Amino acid sequence: MLEVENLVVEYNAKERKRVLDNITFTLSKQKAVIVGPNGSGKSTFLKAILGLVPIKEGRVMVFGNNVKNVKNEVRVSSNLLEVYELVNLSVKDIIFLYADLKRANADEVLTKIKEVEVESILKSKPWRLSTGQQKIFGNVMALSMNSKLALLDEPFEGIDQVRRKKIAQMIQEFDGEIVMVTHEFDVLLKYFKDWPLYFMIEGKLAGGFRVSDIPRIYMNREEKPGYISKINTRYGTLSFTLNEGEVSLTSATNWEGIFEKISGEL
Known part of the structure; x- marks a missing residue:
């Protein structure tokens, strides 16, 4: 089991660049995916779980143990x-x-x-x-x-289609919990439709969806009526809705394209 509570990670102590901003996340006997643009903090999140980066605030518990106190958890x-x-x-x-x-x-x-x-x-x-x-x-x-807990950072990067299928099968058959970060919607929709889906932007996390929802998810400026989740960014508040909204997640092939569209409209 993975429990992350109010996690804050900062790089550069003088400038206090906040890479992960008050992240709370729980994974229990599940496999989940986090998507977001490059530089949003996805890889740093995995490193925090592994104890590879200093934690400024909050805590990360893996199988009941605080990663600050336990290094090299073999599971x-x-x-x-x-x-x-x-x-x-x-x-x-x-x-x-x-x-x-x-x-x-x-x-x-x-x-x-x-x-x-x-x-x-x-x-x-x-x-x-x-x-x-x-x-x-x-x-x-x-x-x-x-x-018992696998942390996968962009697991399909640079891999051809035939081997992607084999890797996807290994991921599906893995008998444990998984946190996978990626920006490739096409791979997710092809192999991981039933997985819980989270968004990470500027070190902030928003959830409440499944991968199968991607064709119905829209990103909006400000809080739209009936929004499922939201993230406060330097551009203002971004909210996520189902079935209608400003920018559809399927209007681009990956998350980078979506973020370019919404940031261009802000």
């Missing part, structure tokens, strides 16, 4: 490459190292890598891999190793 895993670059080893050696640390079966990871047909990465070091190969390696690690 939590991620596809973030920096987690696996801490040691200067080949992909194969990293797999066996983590399997030993987590008392897991390395063969499970090797089988998944074979299923995605990227066995060639095993002899390479992670930083030498292409973006797509790095994502595949990270995804496979996150979805294995006896993990």
